[in-house]
Amino acid sequence: MNCLEMHNGKGLYNKKIIFENVNFKISKGEIFTILGPNGIGKTTLLKSILSIKSLDGGEVLIGRKNLKTLSYKDISKAMAYVPQVHSFTFPFIVLDVVLMGRSPHINMIDTPQEKDIKIAENALKKMGIYHLRDKKYSYLSGGEVQLVFLARALAQESSILVLDEPTSHLDYGNQIRFLKTINELSENDLSIIMTSHYPDHCFISSDKVAIMQNKTLIDVGTSDEVVNSKNLKIAYDLDIDILELENKHKICYCEGA
Amino acid sequence: MVFNIRLPRIIGAMVVGAALSVVGATFQAIFKNPLVSPDILGVSSGAGFGAAVAILANAGTYVVQTLAFLFGLVSVLITYSVSKVYNSKGTLILVLSGMAVSSFFGSLISSTKFLADPNNKLPEITFWLMGSLSSINSRVLVPVLLVIIMGSFVLILLRWRLNILAMGDEESQALGLNIDRLRLIFILISTLITASAVSISGVIGWIGLIVPHMTRILTGPDNNILLPASISFGASFLLIMDNIARTTFLVEIPIGILTALIGAPLFLLLLRKGYSDWR
Numbered sequence: 001m002n003c004l005e006m007h008n009g010k011g012l013y014n015k016k017i018i019f020e021n022v023n024f025k026i027s028k029g030e031i032f033t034i035l036g037p038n039g040i041g042k043t044t045l046l047k048s049i050l051s052i053k054s055l056d057g058g059e060v061l062i063g064r065k066n067l068k069t070l071s072y073k074d075i076s077k078a079m080a081y082v083p084q085v086h087s088f089t090f091p092f093i094v095l096d097v098v099l100m101g102r103s104p105h106i107n108m109i110d111t112p113q114e115k116d117i118k119i120a121e122n123a124l125k126k127m128g129i130y131h132l133r134d135k136k137y138s139y140l141s142g143g144e145v146q147l148v149f150l151a152r153a154l155a156q157e158s159s160i161l162v163l164d165e166p167t168s169h170l171d172y173g174n175q176i177r178f179l180k181t182i183n184e185l186s187e188n189d190l191s192i193i194m195t196s197h198y199p200d201h202c203f204i205s206s207d208k209v210a211i212m213q214n215k216t217l218i219d220v221g222t223s224d225e226v227v228n229s230k231n232l233k234i235a236y237d238l239d240i241d242i243l244e245l246e247n248k249h250k251i252c253y254c255e256g257a
Numbered sequence: 258m259v260f261n262i263r264l265p266r267i268i269g270a271m272v273v274g275a276a277l278s279v280v281g282a283t284f285q286a287i288f289k290n291p292l293v294s295p296d297i298l299g300v301s302s303g304a305g306f307g308a309a310v311a312i313l314a315n316a317g318t319y320v321v322q323t324l325a326f327l328f329g330l331v332s333v334l335i336t337y338s339v340s341k342v343y344n345s346k347g348t349l350i351l352v353l354s355g356m357a358v359s360s361f362f363g364s365l366i367s368s369t370k371f372l373a374d375p376n377n378k379l380p381e382i383t384f385w386l387m388g389s390l391s392s393i394n395s396r397v398l399v400p401v402l403l404v405i406i407m408g409s410f411v412l413i414l415l416r417w418r419l420n421i422l423a424m425g426d427e428e429s430q431a432l433g434l435n436i437d438r439l440r441l442i443f444i445l446i447s448t449l450i451t452a453s454a455v456s457i458s459g460v461i462g463w464i465g466l467i468v469p470h471m472t473r474i475l476t477g478p479d480n481n482i483l484l485p486a487s488i489s490f491g492a493s494f495l496l497i498m499d500n501i502a503r504t505t506f507l508v509e510i511p512i513g514i515l516t517a518l519i520g521a522p523l524f525l526l527l528l529r530k531g532y533s534d535w536r
Binding site: 047050051052071072073075076077079080081083086087089090091092093096097100101103104106108109110111112156162 | 286289290291414415416417418420421423424425427428430431432433434435473477478479481
């Protein structure tokens with residue numbers, strides 16, 4: 001079952017075409033990673049998928065519904081977003097931040113109730129950061145903040161998570177732990193769309209990979225199909241070999257790098 | 258005496274203090290900036306100009322208050338329209354056009370002062386701009402009270418959404434908020450509240466900026482608690498200031514002077530104690 005698809009997606013930024021002819025489909029529980037160099041427009045594409053920025057052509061379907069026909073509230077019930085950058089204004093405590101994820105489920109004039117607090121606390125437990133519940137989120141490390149936002153996205157109870165370069169601010173250990181968390185979430189039938197800078201990560205967690213270059217997705221498929229020397233050459237203009245380890249796991253290697 | 262002068266003034270002080278504080282807290286959240294005060298969109302300068310014109314035209318108290326209210330609304334309307342004409346996303350253009358409109362009306366105020374008779378009109382305009390609660394009586398208080406109470410009630414109902422708006426536009430949208438509509442509602446109600454308050458009290462600066470901060474030091478940034486707490490903090494703060502203004506010297510001191518004179522050191526004291534806690 002396809003839970004999200006984009007047909008002929010086209011996006012402009014300051015009247016310049018950022019991407020066009022973008023097509024992909026994601027099924028339930030699938031992890032979809034978009035690889036591509038800096039500044040190629042991955043974030044703009046994600047924002048268009050989320051409808052934060054409207055598409056300048058083509059359409060996004062959730063289930064069978066066109067995103068354009070849905071309200072922000074309905075969209076946020078279907079998709080949750082973890083941004084790459086966040087500017088801290090006020091030092092909210094972690095629980096209050098995670099509670100914000102309940103927004104689409106709470107009436108305009110209501111405030112979070114016991115039930116919402118339970119859901120938020122469960123999301124914290126799932127992310128293994130329940131001990132941060134009463135800490136100020138602006139004091140946390142980059143990795144912890146990432147988990148807080150992921151917990152907020154879980155509290156949103158949507159079926160799709162959209163993550164913008166979730167591993168870019170994390171140290172090596174946290175990157176791997178984060179990808180494992182992502183794998184667990186997808187086993188629980190959550191679909192995940194994320195952008196990444198690391199081809200290697202596609203071999204750890206990705207059912208589907210797309211390479212973004214030349215204003216479109218030049219290849220979409222499984223990580224074995226897509227993450228190859230030819231595509232990586234187009235994406236990064238480097239000669240990268242894909243090596244297979246004894247346990248069949250693949251890694252990328254760049255000669256003389 | 259009690260019901261016609263004393264009680265209206267006490268209620269007036271509390272209501273104006275509460276109004277400016279609740280709007281200050283609201284604006285600081287929607288503009289994602291703790292340095293914002295209720296007059297960021299130009300409401301005070303507009304109201305000041307309206308009042309100055311009415312005083313210059315020799316109009317009575319009610320006309321002064323009505324014109325102050327109307328021009329307060331007009332200035333924010335201009336600010337908002339400019340930001341819409343430029344089709345801007347986010348709040349930066351809104352704040353910048355607020356500054357422009359503010360200084361424009363500020364200049365207009367200066368020209369009315371320049372034209373005013375220095376023996377009677379000029380001091381009257383100047384006193385109005387320094388703020389005073391002495392012209393409040395029960396007749397003017399009732400409509401103002403209604404607007405402020407109803408407006409604050411709506412802000413209180415919507416207060417939890419302020420937490421989300423403070424996270425930024427894109428995140429708010431991804432969390433299901435229609436930010437343009439929601440922000441417009443907040444600005445509209447806040448402007449009605451501020452213009453009403455300013456129309457009876459004149460320009461009382463500093464309160465709307467500082468009371469939300471002092472409250473935040475005590476309650477933390479969660480608007481669920483912050484908004485109601487700002488209301489009671491602001492009400493008590495201005496009431497105490499007004500009592501000092503009335504009783505300390507033989508002549509009443511303009512309250513706008515006192516709020517900063519006492520408020521600023523108090524704020525710095527609290528800041529020293531609580532800075533690390535809220536930032």
